[in-house]
Amino acid sequence: MDIKISNVSKSFEKKEVIKDITFTIPSGEICCLLGPSGSGKTTLIRLMIGAIAADTGHIQLANIKMPNLKMLKKIGYMPQNDALYDDLSAESNLRFFGGLYQLSKSKLEQRVKEVLELVDLTEHRKKLIRNFSGGMKKRLSLAASILHQPDVLFLDEPTVGIDPVLRRTIWDQFQEIKKSGTTIIVSTHVMDEVTECDKAALIYNGSLIEYDSVEKLLKKTNTGRVEELFLMASSRGGVVK
Amino acid sequence: MIHLAKRVILQTLNDKRSVMMIFIAPLFALTLIYFLLGDSDYTATVGINKNAMPAPLVTELKAQDLKVIYVSNDDFQHPKQYLKDHLDVDAIFTISENASVNIIMYEPSKKSAKALSEIQKALSSLNPSAKINMSYVYGAQDNSTFESLGYVFLGLFAFLLVFIISGMALVRERSGGTLERLMMTPIKRGEVILGYTLGYGVFAIIQAILIVFYSFYVLNLHSIGNIGWIVVAMVLLAITAVSFGAMISVFSTSELQVVQLIPFTIIPQVFFSGLIPLDLIPYHLGNLCYLMPVFYGVEAIKRVMVYGGGFLQIWGYLFGLIGYTFILYILNTLALKKFRKL
Numbered sequence: 001m002d003i004k005i006s007n008v009s010k011s012f013e014k015k016e017v018i019k020d021i022t023f024t025i026p027s028g029e030i031c032c033l034l035g036p037s038g039s040g041k042t043t044l045i046r047l048m049i050g051a052i053a054a055d056t057g058h059i060q061l062a063n064i065k066m067p068n069l070k071m072l073k074k075i076g077y078m079p080q081n082d083a084l085y086d087d088l089s090a091e092s093n094l095r096f097f098g099g100l101y102q103l104s105k106s107k108l109e110q111r112v113k114e115v116l117e118l119v120d121l122t123e124h125r126k127k128l129i130r131n132f133s134g135g136m137k138k139r140l141s142l143a144a145s146i147l148h149q150p151d152v153l154f155l156d157e158p159t160v161g162i163d164p165v166l167r168r169t170i171w172d173q174f175q176e177i178k179k180s181g182t183t184i185i186v187s188t189h190v191m192d193e194v195t196e197c198d199k200a201a202l203i204y205n206g207s208l209i210e211y212d213s214v215e216k217l218l219k220k221t222n223t224g225r226v227e228e229l230f231l232m233a234s235s236r237g238g239v240v241k
Numbered sequence: 242m243i244h245l246a247k248r249v250i251l252q253t254l255n256d257k258r259s260v261m262m263i264f265i266a267p268l269f270a271l272t273l274i275y276f277l278l279g280d281s282d283y284t285a286t287v288g289i290n291k292n293a294m295p296a297p298l299v300t301e302l303k304a305q306d307l308k309v310i311y312v313s314n315d316d317f318q319h320p321k322q323y324l325k326d327h328l329d330v331d332a333i334f335t336i337s338e339n340a341s342v343n344i345i346m347y348e349p350s351k352k353s354a355k356a357l358s359e360i361q362k363a364l365s366s367l368n369p370s371a372k373i374n375m376s377y378v379y380g381a382q383d384n385s386t387f388e389s390l391g392y393v394f395l396g397l398f399a400f401l402l403v404f405i406i407s408g409m410a411l412v413r414e415r416s417g418g419t420l421e422r423l424m425m426t427p428i429k430r431g432e433v434i435l436g437y438t439l440g441y442g443v444f445a446i447i448q449a450i451l452i453v454f455y456s457f458y459v460l461n462l463h464s465i466g467n468i469g470w471i472v473v474a475m476v477l478l479a480i481t482a483v484s485f486g487a488m489i490s491v492f493s494t495s496e497l498q499v500v501q502l503i504p505f506t507i508i509p510q511v512f513f514s515g516l517i518p519l520d521l522i523p524y525h526l527g528n529l530c531y532l533m534p535v536f537y538g539v540e541a542i543k544r545v546m547v548y549g550g551g552f553l554q555i556w557g558y559l560f561g562l563i564g565y566t567f568i569l570y571i572l573n574t575l576a577l578k579k580f581r582k583l
Contacts, residue, residue: 049425053582069427069583077425083418087255088248099244100426128255144422 001151002027007057017043019206033187035203041187045154076150080157082137086130101148115143135166155186171196191226209233242432249440267398268455275460278386285331285356288312301363320345332356379547391462392546393515396539399475400482407441408486412493424580434573438483445479465549477562478538484569491576510535537561
């Protein structure tokens with residue numbers, strides 16, 4: 001499912017958080033939204049999933065204008081914090097979120113089993129979340145967002161506070177999900193993660209400063225590091241177009 | 242919606258503190274109140290001056306449920322000082338030359354009231370023409386405070402505990418991000434509120450039955466009317482409490498803030514629950530009771546329990562609760578727009 005973002009702006013209490021952003025994410029790719037914290041990545045994701053409406057411009061998912069209630073079935077969303085119920089077991093958490101997507105009982109059981117295997121939590125499925133470690137919560141949160149086999153998956157800073165080994169595992173899981181044809185949009189402020197993605201959108205102070213395939217972006221730099229593009233943008237004091 | 246209700250139930254059952262708070266806390270509190278406001282069997286102590294009091298009266302005083310002690314002439318000159326020095330004496334009772342009665346007591350309290358009523362009994366038995374026969378349309382003179390105010394506590398507990406638990410759970414859901422995730426599924430906003438109400442509604446029903454059985458069969462409260470209507474009123478009140486808790490959670494970002502809002506949410510409810518007679522409040526402030534959900538529930542319970550009413554006598558209050566819940570349901574559904582436009 002491709003995503004078209006056309007001239008989107010959004011303000012909160014007169015402060016412009018997203019400034020006239022236009023770009024298209026093609027179907028079946030991993031696109032990363034890269035930018036320092038506070039640059040507007042989460043707001044952009046919330047606009048794309050239709051949690052909030054844009055002030056100007058519009059967003060289309062597979063040519064359907066967002067926000068749209070029906071599209072929510074095709075969207076997977078993993079919020080920044082773990083957003084799981086502490087007093088429920090891993091299994092019950094998944095069953096609950098799966099139930100909201102109106103999966104049939106047998107389908108739900110099958111999917112719960114599958115995603116638990118994918119994130120390697122099968123043996124902990126009966127444990128309450130309050131006894132989970134941070135990394136386990138992250139993985140279960142990912143599992144909850146892909147239960148209903150979404151066409152497009154939004155991940156808001158999925159690797160924050162995660163050790164390098166687990167980060168590797170999680171990225172492998174993303175690649176695995178991509179293979180099934182899912183479009184993945186992942187926001188991050190860890191510049192190294194950009195190499196895992198097909199495309200990267202660099203966001204700085206609410207503006208899109210660069211959007212291209214990762215390969216091409218890295219060629220624009222002297223050192224092969226993405227930070228440089230941000231440093232260039234900040235020294236110019238604004239937007240590159 | 243059913244999924245949400247099921248989750249609420251499972252989640253609450255997995256949290257032992259919540260279970261305790263719903264099922265054990267009200268019984269514990271009622272038991273405590275039963276002992277605090279129940280029959281005290283207190284025997285008041287009255288000091289008299291034997292020489293200045295007619296002998297038949299002394300005999301009568303002794304015949305009452307009173308402890309009579311003799312106070313010396315000197316002490317009688319300064320009765321207030323005597324009471325201050327002897328805290329175990331509740332009242333000093335004198336009759337002057339012209340037969341006027343003086344009773345001096347330490348402070349207005351239940352102990353003083355007890356002494357007073359026993360002295361009155363003694364006086365009236367000496368003078369049958371001054372005897373007062375009291376009776377009430379509802380209730381009886383020898384009802385303990387617990388018996389005559391019990392209905393207030395049934396309503397208060399049905400409301401308070403469910404309010405606190407559901408309010409806290411919803412705030413946690415907001416701050417923990419699960420509500421945001423929930424709103425990113427195809428669930429409708431109205432279903433979220435309904436699911437919550439349904440889930441806690443199950444606990445409200447069990448809690449109401451538990452409280453009613455405990456108070457009527459263990460603590461010996463009496464109801465003239467059908468206790469089934471009491472359960473109905475309590476369940477409706479608890480369901481209103483869920484909506485009320487949801488509303489409060491809109492204005493709080495943490496559990497601590499729910500606690501900080503207690504002076505605005507719970508305390509007025511307690512004052513207007515019927516604990517204080519509303520007709521006696523000046524400037525018509527008593528009418529504020531119509532803003533308090535607890536008032537509707539307690540009033541319905543009172544009409545069944547004390548006045549022996551049935552559905553015809555309480556339907557107005559029951560519909561008041563339903564209306565209250567409906568308005569809060571609309572407001573709560575609108576408040577969820579913050580998380581999802583649609």
